Amino acid sequence: MDIEGFARRALVDHSEESVQKSLQEKILEFKDINPVQAGQMAQAVLDEVKYTLKIEDHPDESLKNLIKYPKSGIGMGEMGVGSRGAGDFFVHRQIAEIVKSSHTNAFINPTAQDDGGVVKATAGADEVYITTAVDGIHSRLSEYPFLGGFHVARASMRDVCVMGSQPVALLSDLHLADDGEVAKLFDYTAGVCAVSELTGVPLVAGSTLRVGGDMVLGDRLVSAVGSVGISPHPPTARKRAEAGDVILLTEGSGGGTITTTALYHGLFDVVWETMDISFIQASEAILQDGLLPEVHAMTDVTNGGLRGDAHEISQTTGLGMAFWEDEIRALVNPKVLEMLESLDIDHLGVSVDSLMIVAPEDVASKVEKVVSSAGVRIGRIGEVDDTGIPRLLTDHGEEELKPLFREAAYTKIKKIVGDLQPEDFEEMKQKVERSALEAIAKKDEVVARIKERHEN
Known part of the structure; x- marks a missing residue:
């Protein structure tokens, strides 16, 4: 409250x-x-x-x-922010434009809509690429702190791994509302540290505060985990994908989203299916085998599911992709897939936490071998082409893979809210974009004023 x-x-x-x-x-x-x-x-x-x-x-x-702040007149839920669909992607592009307007130098910045950001640094005579990423706890896991901590730590590390970096440190930012049970702090941190222990990546810093200080009553837990990674090689960013590349996918058992789906439908046994680090094991195997420089792109199937990732890669590269439905289904954890289908949830529109790898044919064969040797299931699910459109090939033909306005509804409340695009969506986008431009103008004015004061 x-x-x-x-x-x-x-x-x-x-x-x-x-x-x-x-x-x-x-x-x-x-x-x-x-x-x-x-x-x-x-x-x-x-x-x-x-x-x-x-x-x-x-x-x-x-x-x-x-x-004061410039207002758009559009609410977060109304725009679908955080719901991993068309509205969310649009708002993130506006945020990226604000970052771009600062004219600071980064090797990969948010305009690429990638999983993590990258800066290039010099260490003696060597160049090193430093990747950072941050993820927030799933909003419905406030009452399940250990699970929330485990999955947000794993998600943050994934975002570093898919950029081709070796995770070296974790950071935790934890906020608990005024009436929250203090033990939630410990259970959450234990969840983060479980991932830390399993991967050997230390939790090195963090912050613990109350949500809204004295002004927010209740026991809501919100938090984020950041990860830092390093690599001697340029990142495996989405923009490096090329026509003719093979698309690989590891088995997806889900993370925070699938855990939430299981908990809030009383299907508790599915929760254990999500408790693994196979994604990180697969990334590590590719890294240790020295294949990363040959891989064109990697991403995790999270935000908006495969629909969202396919859309973002296509938008970034201008390329198209052909996906094979049967091969994708075969690489969703059987218990997770059974749950999704029993609840009428589109597995292509929800986060299943698979690792998607885009690489030339000969490199793809090497990746399949090394990931399989690490004990992680992997298979070919499609190929990149120059059509400019991501498509799903089924027994009934093909359809364009488009992100929904919100990710597939995986709880009852989300089904009530719905995933249909508002009729005035284009008008909403204009208002949101205008407020982003006003924020840039405000930033420019404040920066200019501060510089002028220092010069005088």
């Missing part, structure tokens, strides 16, 4: 007295305190919010612009 957000919204149409009363009641729902204390808390929140609202009367327009 965001009591500051509630106060800001409620003060627009209601009297301060009624808002204070409502806020007091909400605080008592969460806090074991007396009504007087709850009333004092409510009034303190209102006083603080009212102070911030006085910015509207400030004569300095530049200060007002600094403190």
Whole structure:
């Protein structure tokens, strides 16, 4: 419960007295305190919010612009942000444009829509490529901290591995709301450290704070894990894919998404299927065999499933891809596939956490051999071509692989929300893009002003 957000919204149409009363009641729902204390808390929140609202009367327009933010009028859920579909991809492209506008130098930056970012550094006479990636805990795993920590750590490491880097360090950022049980911190960290121990990659730093400080009541856990990797070779970025390449896929047993699906449908046995590090083992095998420089691209089948990854690779490279449906189905963990099909969930539109490798024919054969030797199932699921369109080849013909507006609905609440694109999606995109451009303009103005002050 965001009591500051509630106060800001409620003060627009209601009297301060009624808002204070409502806020007091909400605080008592969460806090074991007396009504007087709850009333004092409510009034303190209102006083603080009212102070911030006085910015509207400030004569300095530049200060007002600094403190406020440009609004699009579009909500996160409305746009599908975080739901790994068309709306989410569009917003991430706007974020990438803001990063690009900073004109800082990176070997791979967010405009590539890749799994991790890469900078090139010099160590003596040698060049080294440093990869970083960060992933957030699955939002529905707040009540299952160990599972949340395990899967977010593994996801972050995956994003480094698919860039062709050797993971060398993990970082954890953990936020627990004010009424959260402290033991959640420990269970979550133990989950992260389980991956650390299994892979030999140390957890070296982190931060632990409350969600929203005193302003958010409840016990919601949110967190992120970052990974750092190094490589002497250029990254296996998506843009290196070429027509004629073979597409390989390792067996996918899922991560946070599949775990959430299992938990919230009471299919608890499937959870154990997700508890492995086969993805990292496959990446390690390719790295140790010295095949990475010959591999054109690697990615993990996560954001929006294969539909999303195929779309992103095609968008980045301008190439097309032909995928074979039967071969893909054969490489989804049988228990996971059975669950998805029993719940009518599209396995192509959900994160199954497979490793997808794009490489020339001769290199693909070597990759298949070395990954299989590491005990991980792998197979050929398609090929890259110059059609410019990702396609799924089935017994009934072929269809274009398009990302849904949201990833395949894998919980009951997601099925209610739906995955259909809003009729005014193009208008929504224009509003979102405009607010991103306003953010860039604000950044440019602030940077210029700070530079001017330093020069004087």
